[in-house]
Amino acid sequence: MSAHGDAAAPHGSTGTKAERTRELLADTALRMFRAHGYDATTMRGIAREAGVTTGNAYYHFAGKDAFVHELYRRVVIEHRVRTQSALIAGGSLADNLRRALTIGVEVMAPYHSFGSTLLGTALRMDSETSPFSAASRSPRTDAVALMREVVDASARVPGGRPGERLPELLWLAYMGVTLFWVLDSSPDTRRTALLIDGAAPLVGRMVSLARIPIGRSLAADAIDLMDRVRTAGALREGQE
Template identity: 55%
Template sequence: MSDDTKSLVRSTALRLFRERGYAATTMRAIAQEAGVATGNAYYHFASKDHLVQELYLDVTREHAVAARSVLAQGGDLTARLRGVMLAGVDAFAEYHAFGAEFVTVAIRPGSAASPFSAESSESRELSQALFRDLVEEASPEVPTVLRDELPELLWLAQLGVTLFWVYDGSPGQRRTRTLVEGAAPLIGRLVRLSRLPVLRGAADDMLALVRAVRS
Protein backbone atom coordinates (compact mmCIF):
# COMPACT_ATOMS: atom_id res chain seq x y z
CA MET A 1 0.00 0.00 0.00
CA SER A 2 2.90 2.31 0.67
CA ASP A 3 3.72 3.27 -2.89
CA ASP A 4 0.08 3.58 -3.75
CA THR A 5 -0.57 5.74 -0.72
CA LYS A 6 2.39 7.98 -1.46
CA SER A 7 1.39 8.64 -5.02
CA LEU A 8 -2.23 9.04 -3.98
CA VAL A 9 -1.28 11.70 -1.46
CA ARG A 10 0.92 13.41 -4.04
CA SER A 11 -1.73 13.53 -6.74
CA THR A 12 -4.39 14.65 -4.29
CA ALA A 13 -2.14 17.41 -3.00
CA LEU A 14 -1.28 18.61 -6.49
CA ARG A 15 -4.92 18.66 -7.48
CA LEU A 16 -5.91 20.66 -4.41
CA PHE A 17 -3.00 23.05 -4.88
CA ARG A 18 -4.17 23.67 -8.43
CA GLU A 19 -7.78 24.08 -7.37
CA ARG A 20 -7.36 26.10 -4.19
CA GLY A 21 -3.83 27.41 -3.97
CA TYR A 22 -1.27 26.90 -1.26
CA ALA A 23 -2.71 28.40 1.91
CA ALA A 24 -6.25 27.14 1.33
CA THR A 25 -4.99 23.60 0.90
CA THR A 26 -4.55 22.26 4.40
CA MET A 27 -2.69 19.09 5.20
CA ARG A 28 -5.87 17.81 6.80
CA ALA A 29 -7.79 18.43 3.59
CA ILE A 30 -5.18 16.61 1.53
CA ALA A 31 -5.22 13.63 3.87
CA GLN A 32 -8.99 13.53 4.12
CA GLU A 33 -9.48 13.85 0.36
CA ALA A 34 -6.95 11.06 -0.13
CA GLY A 35 -8.74 8.96 2.48
CA VAL A 36 -5.80 8.62 4.85
CA ALA A 37 -4.93 9.98 8.27
CA THR A 38 -3.20 13.33 8.62
CA GLY A 39 -0.09 11.75 10.05
CA ASN A 40 0.17 9.41 7.11
CA ALA A 41 0.82 12.26 4.71
CA TYR A 42 3.73 13.20 6.94
CA TYR A 43 5.05 9.67 6.83
CA HIS A 44 5.47 10.02 3.07
CA PHE A 45 6.29 13.71 2.76
CA ALA A 46 8.36 15.45 5.39
CA SER A 47 6.41 18.70 5.17
CA LYS A 48 3.94 20.71 3.17
CA ASP A 49 6.92 22.29 1.44
CA HIS A 50 7.91 18.89 0.12
CA LEU A 51 4.51 18.59 -1.50
CA VAL A 52 4.92 22.01 -3.06
CA GLN A 53 8.25 20.77 -4.35
CA GLU A 54 6.36 17.99 -6.16
CA LEU A 55 4.22 20.62 -7.83
CA TYR A 56 7.32 22.57 -8.77
CA LEU A 57 8.78 19.47 -10.37
CA ASP A 58 5.54 18.90 -12.25
CA VAL A 59 5.47 22.41 -13.67
CA THR A 60 9.18 22.25 -14.53
CA ARG A 61 8.51 19.10 -16.53
CA GLU A 62 5.67 20.76 -18.41
CA HIS A 63 7.91 23.71 -19.14
CA ALA A 64 10.73 21.44 -20.31
CA VAL A 65 8.46 19.70 -22.80
CA ALA A 66 7.18 22.98 -24.23
CA ALA A 67 10.67 24.48 -24.29
CA ARG A 68 12.14 21.44 -26.05
CA SER A 69 9.77 21.84 -28.94
CA VAL A 70 10.71 25.51 -29.16
CA LEU A 71 14.41 24.68 -29.17
CA ALA A 72 13.93 22.01 -31.83
CA GLN A 73 13.07 24.78 -34.27
CA GLY A 74 16.63 26.15 -34.18
CA GLY A 75 17.06 29.92 -34.35
CA ASP A 76 19.45 32.42 -32.87
CA LEU A 77 20.05 33.14 -29.20
CA THR A 78 17.38 35.83 -29.06
CA ALA A 79 14.68 33.68 -30.61
CA ARG A 80 15.53 30.68 -28.47
CA LEU A 81 15.69 32.70 -25.26
CA ARG A 82 12.42 34.41 -26.03
CA GLY A 83 10.76 31.10 -26.84
CA VAL A 84 11.97 29.28 -23.75
CA MET A 85 11.07 32.11 -21.40
CA LEU A 86 7.64 32.66 -22.87
CA ALA A 87 7.03 28.92 -22.59
CA GLY A 88 7.89 29.37 -18.92
CA VAL A 89 5.39 32.17 -18.51
CA ASP A 90 2.79 29.97 -20.16
CA ALA A 91 3.60 26.95 -17.99
CA PHE A 92 3.24 29.06 -14.89
CA ALA A 93 0.19 31.01 -16.05
CA GLU A 94 -2.27 28.50 -14.60
CA TYR A 95 -0.91 29.22 -11.15
CA HIS A 96 -0.65 32.96 -11.26
CA ALA A 97 -3.46 33.45 -8.80
CA PHE A 98 -1.50 31.50 -6.18
CA GLY A 99 1.92 32.07 -7.73
CA ALA A 100 2.85 34.51 -5.06
CA GLU A 101 2.31 31.95 -2.33
CA PHE A 102 4.21 29.26 -4.14
CA VAL A 103 7.18 31.43 -4.98
CA THR A 104 7.22 32.66 -1.42
CA VAL A 105 7.48 29.10 -0.24
CA ALA A 106 10.01 28.23 -2.91
CA ILE A 107 12.31 31.14 -2.20
CA ARG A 108 12.80 30.34 1.46
CA PRO A 109 16.40 29.12 1.63
CA GLY A 110 15.59 26.20 3.88
CA SER A 111 12.61 25.12 1.80
CA ALA A 112 12.59 21.86 -0.08
CA ALA A 113 10.97 23.70 -2.96
CA SER A 114 13.80 26.23 -3.26
CA PRO A 115 15.33 26.13 -6.75
CA PHE A 116 18.70 25.82 -5.02
CA SER A 117 17.80 23.02 -2.62
CA ALA A 118 19.11 19.49 -2.80
CA GLU A 119 15.54 18.20 -3.03
CA SER A 120 14.98 20.29 -6.14
CA SER A 121 18.05 18.96 -7.94
CA GLU A 122 15.92 17.06 -10.41
CA SER A 123 13.94 20.07 -11.59
CA ARG A 124 17.01 22.27 -11.41
CA GLU A 125 19.00 19.94 -13.65
CA LEU A 126 16.10 19.64 -16.04
CA SER A 127 15.83 23.38 -16.29
CA GLN A 128 19.54 24.12 -16.49
CA ALA A 129 20.00 21.51 -19.23
CA LEU A 130 17.43 23.47 -21.20
CA PHE A 131 19.50 26.63 -21.03
CA ARG A 132 22.70 24.77 -21.91
CA ASP A 133 21.05 23.48 -25.05
CA LEU A 134 19.59 26.92 -25.72
CA VAL A 135 23.09 28.44 -25.74
CA GLU A 136 25.11 25.64 -27.29
CA GLU A 137 22.90 24.91 -30.27
CA ALA A 138 22.13 28.53 -31.09
CA SER A 139 23.05 29.66 -34.58
CA PRO A 140 24.91 31.86 -35.18
CA GLU A 141 27.10 30.52 -32.43
CA VAL A 142 27.50 32.21 -29.10
CA PRO A 143 31.05 33.53 -28.56
CA THR A 144 33.20 30.81 -27.00
CA VAL A 145 34.18 32.83 -23.94
CA LEU A 146 30.56 33.11 -22.92
CA ARG A 147 29.50 29.58 -23.61
CA ASP A 148 30.41 28.16 -20.22
CA GLU A 149 28.79 30.74 -17.99
CA LEU A 150 25.91 32.03 -20.05
CA PRO A 151 23.56 29.07 -19.51
CA GLU A 152 23.60 29.44 -15.75
CA LEU A 153 23.25 33.20 -16.01
CA LEU A 154 20.20 32.78 -18.22
CA TRP A 155 18.77 30.24 -15.81
CA LEU A 156 19.16 32.82 -13.05
CA ALA A 157 17.57 35.41 -15.32
CA GLN A 158 14.60 33.08 -15.69
CA LEU A 159 14.28 32.94 -11.90
CA GLY A 160 14.35 36.73 -11.94
CA VAL A 161 11.61 36.84 -14.56
CA THR A 162 9.58 34.48 -12.39
CA LEU A 163 10.02 36.77 -9.44
CA PHE A 164 8.85 39.69 -11.58
CA TRP A 165 5.91 37.59 -12.73
CA VAL A 166 4.84 37.11 -9.13
CA TYR A 167 4.40 40.82 -8.68
CA ASP A 168 2.87 41.28 -12.13
CA GLY A 169 -0.80 42.06 -11.66
CA SER A 170 -1.48 42.97 -15.29
CA PRO A 171 -4.09 40.88 -17.14
CA GLY A 172 -2.56 37.79 -18.68
CA GLN A 173 0.76 38.87 -17.14
CA ARG A 174 1.26 41.17 -20.09
CA ARG A 175 4.04 43.08 -18.37
CA THR A 176 6.07 39.93 -17.84
CA ARG A 177 5.65 39.07 -21.51
CA THR A 178 6.71 42.59 -22.43
CA LEU A 179 9.76 42.15 -20.23
CA VAL A 180 10.71 38.92 -21.99
CA GLU A 181 10.04 40.35 -25.45
CA GLY A 182 12.31 43.26 -24.63
CA ALA A 183 14.99 41.51 -22.63
CA ALA A 184 15.62 38.66 -25.06
CA PRO A 185 16.79 40.83 -27.99
CA LEU A 186 18.69 43.04 -25.55
CA ILE A 187 20.61 40.08 -24.20
CA GLY A 188 21.12 38.76 -27.73
CA ARG A 189 22.53 42.10 -28.79
CA LEU A 190 24.85 42.40 -25.80
CA VAL A 191 26.17 38.91 -26.43
CA ARG A 192 26.94 39.86 -30.03
CA LEU A 193 28.52 43.13 -28.94
CA SER A 194 30.70 41.33 -26.40
CA ARG A 195 33.01 40.49 -29.31
CA LEU A 196 33.85 44.14 -29.87
CA PRO A 197 37.10 45.35 -28.30
CA VAL A 198 35.35 48.14 -26.32
CA LEU A 199 33.09 45.66 -24.60
CA ARG A 200 35.53 42.81 -24.38
CA GLY A 201 36.95 44.17 -21.15
CA ALA A 202 33.54 44.55 -19.53
CA ALA A 203 32.55 41.05 -20.63
CA ASP A 204 35.71 39.57 -19.19
CA ASP A 205 35.20 41.42 -15.93
CA MET A 206 31.69 40.12 -15.71
CA LEU A 207 32.76 36.54 -16.28
CA ALA A 208 35.55 36.92 -13.75
CA LEU A 209 33.01 38.28 -11.29
CA VAL A 210 30.66 35.37 -11.81
CA ARG A 211 33.49 32.93 -11.18
CA ALA A 212 34.78 34.81 -8.15
CA VAL A 213 31.34 34.98 -6.62
CA ARG A 214 30.59 31.34 -7.21
CA SER A 215 33.57 30.01 -5.29
Protein backbone atom coordinates in the same frame (compact mmCIF):
# COMPACT_ATOMS: atom_id res chain seq x y z
CA MET B 1 -14.72 15.95 -4.49
CA SER B 2 -13.74 12.62 -3.03
CA ALA B 3 -10.48 10.78 -3.47
CA HIS B 4 -12.15 8.75 -6.17
CA GLY B 5 -13.04 11.79 -8.29
CA ASP B 6 -11.54 12.28 -11.71
CA ALA B 7 -9.07 14.98 -10.65
CA ALA B 8 -7.53 12.83 -7.93
CA ALA B 9 -6.20 10.18 -10.29
CA PRO B 10 -2.46 9.73 -9.85
CA HIS B 11 -0.13 11.48 -12.26
CA GLY B 12 1.45 8.16 -13.25
CA SER B 13 0.04 4.64 -12.98
CA THR B 14 3.29 2.70 -12.86
CA GLY B 15 5.80 2.10 -10.11
CA THR B 16 5.54 0.63 -6.65
CA LYS B 17 2.57 1.19 -4.36
CA ALA B 18 4.59 3.77 -2.42
CA GLU B 19 5.49 5.61 -5.62
CA ARG B 20 1.85 5.58 -6.75
CA THR B 21 0.74 6.92 -3.37
CA ARG B 22 3.31 9.69 -3.56
CA GLU B 23 2.14 10.64 -7.07
CA LEU B 24 -1.49 10.60 -5.91
CA LEU B 25 -0.71 12.87 -2.97
CA ALA B 26 1.24 15.28 -5.17
CA ASP B 27 -1.50 15.40 -7.81
CA THR B 28 -4.12 15.97 -5.13
CA ALA B 29 -2.15 18.69 -3.35
CA LEU B 30 -1.38 20.63 -6.52
CA ARG B 31 -4.99 20.40 -7.66
CA MET B 32 -6.15 21.71 -4.28
CA PHE B 33 -3.59 24.52 -4.39
CA ARG B 34 -5.03 25.60 -7.74
CA ALA B 35 -8.64 25.30 -6.57
CA HIS B 36 -8.44 26.66 -3.02
CA GLY B 37 -5.06 28.36 -2.69
CA TYR B 38 -2.02 27.40 -0.69
CA ASP B 39 -3.07 28.80 2.68
CA ALA B 40 -6.51 27.18 2.63
CA THR B 41 -5.10 23.75 1.82
CA THR B 42 -4.04 21.57 4.74
CA MET B 43 -2.12 18.32 5.00
CA ARG B 44 -5.18 16.75 6.62
CA GLY B 45 -7.34 17.91 3.72
CA ILE B 46 -4.86 16.61 1.15
CA ALA B 47 -4.77 13.22 2.88
CA ARG B 48 -8.56 13.04 3.11
CA GLU B 49 -9.00 13.99 -0.55
CA ALA B 50 -6.40 11.41 -1.61
CA GLY B 51 -7.98 8.71 0.54
CA VAL B 52 -4.96 8.06 2.75
CA THR B 53 -4.24 8.69 6.42
CA THR B 54 -2.68 11.95 7.52
CA GLY B 55 0.27 9.97 8.87
CA ASN B 56 0.77 8.36 5.48
CA ALA B 57 0.72 11.80 3.83
CA TYR B 58 3.42 13.02 6.21
CA TYR B 59 5.43 9.87 5.53
CA HIS B 60 5.74 10.84 1.86
CA PHE B 61 5.83 14.64 2.26
CA ALA B 62 7.11 16.41 5.36
CA GLY B 63 4.61 19.23 4.91
CA LYS B 64 3.05 21.61 2.40
CA ASP B 65 6.44 23.09 1.55
CA ALA B 66 7.50 19.69 0.24
CA PHE B 67 4.66 19.85 -2.28
CA VAL B 68 6.03 23.20 -3.46
CA HIS B 69 9.34 21.47 -4.16
CA GLU B 70 7.48 18.75 -6.07
CA LEU B 71 5.72 21.46 -8.06
CA TYR B 72 9.08 22.98 -9.00
CA ARG B 73 10.33 19.58 -10.15
CA ARG B 74 7.27 19.00 -12.31
CA VAL B 75 7.30 22.50 -13.78
CA VAL B 76 10.92 22.07 -14.86
CA ILE B 77 10.17 18.73 -16.52
CA GLU B 78 7.15 20.05 -18.44
CA HIS B 79 8.98 23.25 -19.37
CA ARG B 80 11.87 21.30 -20.81
CA VAL B 81 9.71 18.86 -22.78
CA ARG B 82 7.57 21.59 -24.32
CA THR B 83 10.52 23.84 -25.12
CA GLN B 84 12.48 21.09 -26.86
CA SER B 85 9.81 20.81 -29.54
CA ALA B 86 9.52 24.60 -29.92
CA LEU B 87 13.17 25.51 -30.50
CA ILE B 88 14.23 26.48 -34.03
CA ALA B 89 17.53 24.89 -35.06
CA GLY B 90 19.77 27.61 -36.41
CA GLY B 91 17.43 30.33 -35.19
CA SER B 92 18.53 33.39 -33.31
CA LEU B 93 19.26 33.17 -29.60
CA ALA B 94 16.73 35.96 -29.03
CA ASP B 95 13.93 34.01 -30.74
CA ASN B 96 14.71 30.70 -29.06
CA LEU B 97 15.08 32.36 -25.65
CA ARG B 98 11.76 34.14 -26.11
CA ARG B 99 10.12 30.82 -26.88
CA ALA B 100 11.66 29.19 -23.80
CA LEU B 101 10.69 32.03 -21.47
CA THR B 102 7.15 32.21 -22.83
CA ILE B 103 6.64 28.47 -22.40
CA GLY B 104 8.04 28.67 -18.87
CA VAL B 105 5.41 31.24 -17.92
CA GLU B 106 2.67 29.21 -19.63
CA VAL B 107 3.63 26.11 -17.64
CA MET B 108 3.48 28.07 -14.38
CA ALA B 109 0.23 29.87 -15.24
CA PRO B 110 -2.17 27.57 -13.33
CA TYR B 111 -0.33 28.41 -10.10
CA HIS B 112 -0.19 32.19 -10.45
CA SER B 113 -2.97 32.77 -7.92
CA PHE B 114 -0.72 31.62 -5.07
CA GLY B 115 2.59 32.59 -6.61
CA SER B 116 3.33 35.13 -3.88
CA THR B 117 2.92 32.39 -1.28
CA LEU B 118 5.28 30.16 -3.20
CA LEU B 119 7.75 33.02 -3.42
CA GLY B 120 7.57 33.61 0.31
CA THR B 121 8.18 29.92 0.94
CA ALA B 122 11.11 29.74 -1.46
CA LEU B 123 12.81 32.88 -0.15
CA ARG B 124 13.08 31.73 3.46
CA MET B 125 16.72 31.27 4.43
CA ASP B 126 16.09 27.68 5.58
CA SER B 127 13.82 26.72 2.69
CA GLU B 128 14.66 23.61 0.72
CA THR B 129 12.07 24.67 -1.86
CA SER B 130 14.25 27.52 -3.10
CA PRO B 131 15.51 26.98 -6.67
CA PHE B 132 18.96 27.81 -5.30
CA SER B 133 18.93 25.28 -2.42
CA ALA B 134 20.98 22.09 -2.25
CA ALA B 135 17.73 20.09 -2.24
CA SER B 136 16.78 21.66 -5.57
CA ARG B 137 20.02 20.68 -7.28
CA SER B 138 18.42 18.10 -9.57
CA PRO B 139 15.62 20.28 -11.03
CA ARG B 140 18.03 23.24 -11.16
CA THR B 141 20.46 21.12 -13.18
CA ASP B 142 17.62 20.19 -15.53
CA ALA B 143 16.62 23.85 -15.88
CA VAL B 144 20.16 24.88 -16.76
CA ALA B 145 20.31 21.95 -19.20
CA LEU B 146 17.21 23.36 -20.88
CA MET B 147 19.03 26.63 -21.39
CA ARG B 148 21.96 24.67 -22.82
CA GLU B 149 19.54 23.28 -25.40
CA VAL B 150 18.39 26.83 -26.17
CA VAL B 151 22.02 27.86 -26.75
CA ASP B 152 22.88 24.77 -28.79
CA ALA B 153 19.88 25.29 -31.07
CA SER B 154 20.80 28.92 -31.74
CA ALA B 155 23.15 30.40 -34.32
CA ARG B 156 25.98 32.85 -33.72
CA VAL B 157 26.44 32.24 -30.01
CA PRO B 158 29.87 32.81 -28.43
CA GLY B 159 32.27 29.96 -27.83
CA GLY B 160 34.86 29.48 -25.14
CA ARG B 161 34.17 30.26 -21.51
CA PRO B 162 31.27 32.67 -22.23
CA GLY B 163 29.53 30.04 -24.33
CA GLU B 164 30.17 27.36 -21.73
CA ARG B 165 28.62 29.40 -18.93
CA LEU B 166 25.89 31.08 -20.96
CA PRO B 167 23.17 28.53 -20.03
CA GLU B 168 23.61 29.29 -16.35
CA LEU B 169 23.42 33.01 -16.98
CA LEU B 170 20.25 32.52 -19.04
CA TRP B 171 18.75 30.46 -16.22
CA LEU B 172 19.40 33.34 -13.82
CA ALA B 173 17.65 35.64 -16.28
CA TYR B 174 14.72 33.22 -16.29
CA MET B 175 14.63 33.37 -12.48
CA GLY B 176 14.32 37.14 -12.81
CA VAL B 177 11.41 36.76 -15.23
CA THR B 178 9.78 34.31 -12.82
CA LEU B 179 10.02 36.81 -9.97
CA PHE B 180 8.45 39.50 -12.17
CA TRP B 181 5.68 37.06 -13.18
CA VAL B 182 4.90 36.20 -9.56
CA LEU B 183 4.36 39.88 -8.76
CA ASP B 184 2.56 40.69 -12.04
CA SER B 185 -1.08 41.61 -11.36
CA SER B 186 -1.86 42.77 -14.90
CA PRO B 187 -4.64 40.94 -16.82
CA ASP B 188 -3.30 37.63 -18.12
CA THR B 189 0.13 38.76 -16.84
CA ARG B 190 0.51 40.92 -19.95
CA ARG B 191 3.37 42.88 -18.46
CA THR B 192 5.38 39.67 -18.17
CA ALA B 193 4.74 38.95 -21.85
CA LEU B 194 5.94 42.47 -22.69
CA LEU B 195 9.03 41.94 -20.53
CA ILE B 196 9.87 38.69 -22.32
CA ASP B 197 9.31 40.19 -25.77
CA GLY B 198 11.62 43.07 -24.94
CA ALA B 199 14.21 41.25 -22.83
CA ALA B 200 14.91 38.32 -25.17
CA PRO B 201 16.25 40.51 -28.03
CA LEU B 202 18.16 42.61 -25.51
CA VAL B 203 19.83 39.51 -24.06
CA GLY B 204 20.55 38.30 -27.58
CA ARG B 205 22.32 41.55 -28.44
CA MET B 206 24.27 41.53 -25.18
CA VAL B 207 25.40 37.95 -25.78
CA SER B 208 26.51 38.82 -29.31
CA LEU B 209 28.91 41.34 -27.79
CA ALA B 210 30.84 38.43 -26.27
CA ARG B 211 32.10 37.74 -29.77
CA ILE B 212 34.24 40.90 -29.66
CA PRO B 213 37.08 41.72 -27.23
CA ILE B 214 35.29 44.27 -25.04
CA GLY B 215 32.25 42.02 -24.81
CA ARG B 216 34.37 39.01 -23.86
CA SER B 217 35.87 41.07 -21.05
CA LEU B 218 32.42 42.03 -19.74
CA ALA B 219 31.26 38.41 -19.98
CA ALA B 220 34.32 37.26 -18.05
CA ASP B 221 33.56 39.80 -15.32
CA ALA B 222 29.95 38.57 -15.08
CA ILE B 223 31.08 34.94 -14.85
CA ASP B 224 33.68 35.76 -12.20
CA LEU B 225 31.05 37.58 -10.14
CA MET B 226 28.68 34.63 -10.43
CA ASP B 227 31.42 32.26 -9.30
CA ARG B 228 32.31 34.43 -6.30
CA VAL B 229 28.68 34.52 -5.19
CA ARG B 230 28.38 30.78 -5.63
CA THR B 231 31.56 30.13 -3.65
CA ALA B 232 30.38 32.39 -0.83
CA GLY B 233 27.07 30.52 -0.71
CA ALA B 234 28.81 27.14 -0.63
CA LEU B 235 31.04 28.29 2.24
CA ARG B 236 28.02 29.50 4.17
CA GLU B 237 26.22 26.16 3.74
CA GLY B 238 29.33 24.33 4.93
CA GLN B 239 29.44 26.42 8.09
CA GLU B 240 25.83 25.74 9.03
